[in-house]
Amino acid sequence: MDINLSSIYSxxxxxxxxxxxxxxxxxxxxxxxxxxxxxxxxxxxxxxxEAIRNSAQVADYIRHALPKDQYSxxxxxxxxxxxLFCASDKTTCGSNxxxxxxxxxSATIVEKLTHAGMVSLGKxxxxxxxxxxxxxxxxxxxxxxPWALNCVPGGSSGGSAAAIAAGLIPAATGSDTGGxxxxxxxxxxxxxxxPTYGRVSRWGMVAFASSLDQAGxxxxxxxxxxxxxxxxxxFDPKDATSSQAPVPNYLEAINQPLQNTRIGIVNTMxxxxxxVAKAMSNAIVTLExxxxxxVDIEPPNHEAAIxxxxxxxxxxxxxxxxxxxxxxxxxxxxxxxxxxxLYINSRSEGFGLEVKRRxxxxxxxLSSGYYDAYYKKAQCVRESIRAHYQRxxxxxxxxxxxxxxxxxxxxxxxxxDPTAMYESDRYTICANLAGIPALSIPAGxxxxxxxxxxxxxSNHMQEATLLNIGHQFQQQTxxxxxxxxQKYDEES
Amino acid sequence: MNDHIDxxxxxxxxxxxxxxxxxxxxxxxxxxxxxxxQKMNNISLAELPLCQESPATQTQLRPDVVSERNRRxxxxxxxxxxxxxxxxxxxxxx
Numbered sequence: 001m002d003i004n005l006s007s008i009y010s011x012x013x014x015x016x017x018x019x020x021x022x023x024x025x026x027x028x029x030x031x032x033x034x035x036x037x038x039x040x041x042x043x044x045x046x047x048x049x050e051a052i053r054n055s056a057q058v059a060d061y062i063r064h065a066l067p068k069d070q071y072s073x074x075x076x077x078x079x080x081x082x083x084l085f086c087a088s089d090k091t092t093c094g095s096n097x098x099x100x101x102x103x104x105x106s107a108t109i110v111e112k113l114t115h116a117g118m119v120s121l122g123k124x125x126x127x128x129x130x131x132x133x134x135x136x137x138x139x140x141x142x143x144x145x146p147w148a149l150n151c152v153p154g155g156s157s158g159g160s161a162a163a164i165a166a167g168l169i170p171a172a173t174g175s176d177t178g179g180x181x182x183x184x185x186x187x188x189x190x191x192x193x194x195p196t197y198g199r200v201s202r203w204g205m206v207a208f209a210s211s212l213d214q215a216g217x218x219x220x221x222x223x224x225x226x227x228x229x230x231x232x233x234x235f236d237p238k239d240a241t242s243s244q245a246p247v248p249n250y251l252e253a254i255n256q257p258l259q260n261t262r263i264g265i266v267n268t269m270x271x272x273x274x275x276v277a278k279a280m281s282n283a284i285v286t287l288e289x290x291x292x293x294x295v296d297i298e299p300p301n302h303e304a305a306i307x308x309x310x311x312x313x314x315x316x317x318x319x320x321x322x323x324x325x326x327x328x329x330x331x332x333x334x335x336x337x338x339x340x341x342l343y344i345n346s347r348s349e350g351f352g353l354e355v356k357r358r359x360x361x362x363x364x365x366l367s368s369g370y371y372d373a374y375y376k377k378a379q380c381v382r383e384s385i386r387a388h389y390q391r392x393x394x395x396x397x398x399x400x401x402x403x404x405x406x407x408x409x410x411x412x413x414x415x416x417d418p419t420a421m422y423e424s425d426r427y428t429i430c431a432n433l434a435g436i437p438a439l440s441i442p443a444g445x446x447x448x449x450x451x452x453x454x455x456x457x458s459n460h461m462q463e464a465t466l467l468n469i470g471h472q473f474q475q476q477t478x479x480x481x482x483x484x485x486q487k488y489d490e491e492s
Numbered sequence: 493m494n495d496h497i498d499x500x501x502x503x504x505x506x507x508x509x510x511x512x513x514x515x516x517x518x519x520x521x522x523x524x525x526x527x528x529x530q531k532m533n534n535i536s537l538a539e540l541p542l543c544q545e546s547p548a549t550q551t552q553l554r555p556d557v558v559s560e561r562n563r564r565x566x567x568x569x570x571x572x573x574x575x576x577x578x579x580x581x582x583x584x585x586x
Contacts, residue, residue: 301534301535303531303532303534304531304532304534304535306528306531307528307529307530307531307532308529308532310525310528310529311529311532318506325507340507343507344507344508344509345509347506347507347508348508348509351508356506356508356510356518357518357521357522357525359506359508360499360502360503360506360508360518360522361522361525363502363505363506364497364502364522364526365529367502367505374529377532377533378529378532381532381535384535418521418524418525419521419524419525419527419528422525422528423528
């Protein structure tokens with residue numbers, strides 16, 4: 001039996017033609033997850049095989065009982081959720097602070113995808129509280145890149161990206177506060193989209209920086225992302241920042257021709273690695289062949305953006321993480337002589353170094369003496385970046401840019417140099433500051449055999465435009481179909 | 493800007509304990525992050541347009557309606573008597 005399990009579309013076809021059942025499918029992926037765990041460490045929790053079997057049996061029953069047009073296209077397809085989405089089970093957020101936390105409810109997107117019939121196999125590894133760009137800050141140990149085990153998979157959704165790239169799961173959820181979906185997607189050679197702020201509900205997602213956080217899907221192709229986003233997007237009365245804008249039909253939108261689509265490109269990014277520059281050039285040629293018109297644009301000030309981001313995000317983080325005190329939420333220290341020492345000991349034992357660093361930074365920039373100089377100024381810079389994009393999108397439909405200045409770096413290479421790690425987010429954080437959607441798709445491979453992604457940005461609520469460009473691009477290229485040659489199962 | 497950071501004071505405000513041996517590294521990390529953050533001073537904000545929300549992202553707030561019925565009497569049967577939504581308090585005679 002030779003079944004293509006690399007895309008939602010091909011899996012759906014195999015299920016519809018009864019080449020495989022959901023029970024067999026979930027069992028197959030579950031075996032792969034267990035076999036890879038020792039080397040990749042892509043998962044924090046792997047669900048009980050009996051529970052998975054029950055969900056898959058229900059999917060198989062519905063598929064046989066109902067006509068094809070009456071069940072969801074995602075019925076019976078396995079998925080994994082980043083471990084910051086509550087899922088009526090253990091939700092650790094990659095932290096010792098929540099290592100024993102049992103979520104009493106499920107996040108809206110988890111519920112939506114479950115109602116669509118997807119079978120959840122487990123929760124993926126991530127940087128602690130989504131703070132990091134390498135998945136090295138996880139309390140449960142780092143995840144490794146399936147393309148090169150000595151390299152990071154990116155972060156913070158590194159577990160989701162590595163699991164998809166290694167073929168352990170066809171789709172996963174992620175969250176993106178400063179590039180946490182797009183950068184790991186780029187490092188692992190998969191596709192990922194950060195939707196517009198408000199497009200997908202944040203209810204049930206552990207908050208890091210509430211004005212920047214956004215949930216989104218990760219998968220092999222833009223077409224798979226369209227399938228997933230169709231079910232994830234939409235108004236949620238439980239999230240006060242959720243948008244009421246109607247959700248278009250993404251699967252119809254991705255097949256539109258790209259004739260005369262105007263794409264903005266930046267010719268002044270001098271700090272890119274040569275392999276990344278080459279991938280960008282090749283992507284431009286492909287898009288021109290598809291009929292797109294390239295327009296030179298002036299990018300927003302990336303230096304100022306990264307500066308503003310590392311004021312706003314820690315500020316919101318120090319505020320959001322105040323609830324983890326050992327009483328309201330999280331790890332409780334066993335030794336304390338009074339309430340104050342209980343708070344201090346619980347937080348000191350529960351949080352890792354990077355989280356502590358950002359909490360201190362946030363406390364500093366929000367303190368009364370420095371509020372105007374840092375936080376208020378950063379909000380003004382943020383507004384100027386948003387306004388800059390609004391002006392750009394009067395001339396172009398989308399903007400093409402690198403995701404990261406380099407391909408995946410080695411484990412430990414930037415771990416002790418936080419500013420070097422922060423600088424690697426320079427191309428991704430603008431989309432979060434402006435609240436606009438951005439798509440990362442594979443567009444090349446470096447001389448060392450590591451995947452390289454490019455990103456497309458568009459105006460608010462224009463995810464359909466991005467998925468359309470991404471899908472058409474992937475009809476012309478095969479970067480998204482390439483798979484790592486590394487062996488990471490237990491026998492190898 | 494005075495960027496000398498008193499890590500101990502910040503840690504106390506944040507309810508986090510930083511061991512003495514970790515203080516120099518933490519101070520260095522925060523100071524280098526602040527140097528990074530000061531690059532936002534390079535951007536001119538003189539002609540910044542007023543903050544306007546894009547129509548596409550306008551959010552509709554949940555209706556501000558009190559849906560719980562008043563259960564005050566049920567939960568506090570011994571409360572002071574009321575008249576016209578004011579408590580009737582005993583007169584104090586000097």
